[in-house]
Amino acid sequence: MAEILPLEVIDKTINQPVWIILQSEREFTGTLVGFDDFVNVIIQDATEWTTSQTTGISEKVMEHHGRLLLSGNNINMLVPGGRRSGN
Amino acid sequence: MSERSSEHNPQRAHSQQQNNQRKKFESPKREAILDLAKYKDTKVRVKLMGGRLVVGVIKGYDQLMNLVLDEAIEHLKNANDEISKDKTRELGFTVIRGTILVSISPVEGSEVIYVQTSE
Amino acid sequence: MLPLYLLTNAKGQHVRIELKSGEIIEGELTNVDNWMNVTLADVSEYSNGDNSAQTEVLKSSEIYLKGVYIKYIKLQDDIISTVKQQINNNQHNNKGGNYNNRKYNNRNYNNGQGSGGRRSNHNNSYGNNGNRDMNRRHNNNNNRRSYNYNNEHGKPSNDGTGGYVQHHAVFNNDNNNKVEF
Numbered sequence: 001m002a003e004i005l006p007l008e009v010i011d012k013t014i015n016q017p018v019w020i021i022l023q024s025e026r027e028f029t030g031t032l033v034g035f036d037d038f039v040n041v042i043i044q045d046a047t048e049w050t051t052s053q054t055t056g057i058s059e060k061v062m063e064h065h066g067r068l069l070l071s072g073n074n075i076n077m078l079v080p081g082g083r084r085s086g087n
Numbered sequence: 088m089s090e091r092s093s094e095h096n097p098q099r100a101h102s103q104q105q106n107n108q109r110k111k112f113e114s115p116k117r118e119a120i121l122d123l124a125k126y127k128d129t130k131v132r133v134k135l136m137g138g139r140l141v142v143g144v145i146k147g148y149d150q151l152m153n154l155v156l157d158e159a160i161e162h163l164k165n166a167n168d169e170i171s172k173d174k175t176r177e178l179g180f181t182v183i184r185g186t187i188l189v190s191i192s193p194v195e196g197s198e199v200i201y202v203q204t205s206e
Numbered sequence: 207m208l209p210l211y212l213l214t215n216a217k218g219q220h221v222r223i224e225l226k227s228g229e230i231i232e233g234e235l236t237n238v239d240n241w242m243n244v245t246l247a248d249v250s251e252y253s254n255g256d257n258s259a260q261t262e263v264l265k266s267s268e269i270y271l272k273g274v275y276i277k278y279i280k281l282q283d284d285i286i287s288t289v290k291q292q293i294n295n296n297q298h299n300n301k302g303g304n305y306n307n308r309k310y311n312n313r314n315y316n317n318g319q320g321s322g323g324r325r326s327n328h329n330n331s332y333g334n335n336g337n338r339d340m341n342r343r344h345n346n347n348n349n350r351r352s353y354n355y356n357n358e359h360g361k362p363s364n365d366g367t368g369g370y371v372q373h374h375a376v377f378n379n380d381n382n383n384k385v386e387f
């Protein structure tokens with residue numbers, strides 16, 4: 001019965017690279033600094049991307065230096081370890 | 088008390104459905120209606136608000152339907168904004184938010200069929 | 207008859223659900239909760255791009271759907287009478303169901319107000335658990351007002367109907383008639 005809890009997975013990602021996919025075509029990569037129960041998220045030195053949902057190709061929008069607070073409202077998925085090399 | 092607990096026993100409630108005469112009037116449930124434990128380590132299709140389709144192996148979940156999927160694949164869309172069957176991208180080990188989950192169904196035992204529509 | 211109660215008692219029936227995205231999903235309703243999240247068995251999913259001569263259908267054994275994403279649920283045409291019959295059956299099966307109670311409920315249905323019947327019905331089932339006739343009659347006399355009260359505050363607690371009864375019981379009978387959850 002050793003369950004993997006989603007919020008525990010996010011917790012273990014703190015201080016590690018993370019890839020955050022929003023409801024829209026926008027995505028963020030960076031180092032996870034912290035999060036709360038709503039999965040509002042703080043990431044360090046984030047890069048913001050738009051990724052076409054038809055081609056899967058990402059374009060860099062901008063780089064955010066320092067910390068960035070991302071509302072949990074629009075977050076669809078979080079991928080620990082950051083962006084996959086194929087993407 | 089025994090009468091009450093039978094209302095919340097799905098097995099019993101279902102057998103009551105079979106027997107029309109003994110059906111019991113039921114209230115909506117407050118507890119979880121889907122036991123994700125039976126899908127653990129199996130492949131599921133998850134649809135998200137905003138139209139994404141993700142297929143992956145359930146490794147974990149919580150009460151709020153946040154999911155941990157392994158080997159997750161997101162299906163991309165074709166030109167008509169419909170979900171494509173073959174165009175995918177790899178996400179890997181992924182946490183999906185329960186708040187934006189729309190539907191979840193097992194991949195195993197599912198099949199695509201084509202129905203002729205009369206025009 | 208509240209929508210969620212109707213739906214809850216339509217379990218086992220074939221339903222057709224349209225999601226906000228326009229997708230249509232059919233199957234046997236197996237479970238419903240307070241948020242109208244549902245599970246279906248023997249599911250057929252139809253995508254909305256049905257302009258060609260062929261429609262693609264995805265068949266699967268089970269599906270869970272979020273209630274907030276449902277546009278509508280098409281139930282069987284005879285669902286209301288079926289569920290009414292269920293309520294009546296329930297009362298006839300209750301040894302404690304007295305004549306007055308039944309008459310009250312029937313009148314209510316004829317007026318098209320299922321609410322009183324719904325509640326009384328539960329009074330009955332709790333009444334069986336060591337309750338006295340006194341309480342039941344008392345409840346009936348106060349039915350209308352009590353319903354309005356609950357309606358104004360609009361929050362069924364716990365499992366919905368049971369919640370109404372609990373409020374009612376506490377207001378009228380103090381500890382005499384406590385319902386456990």
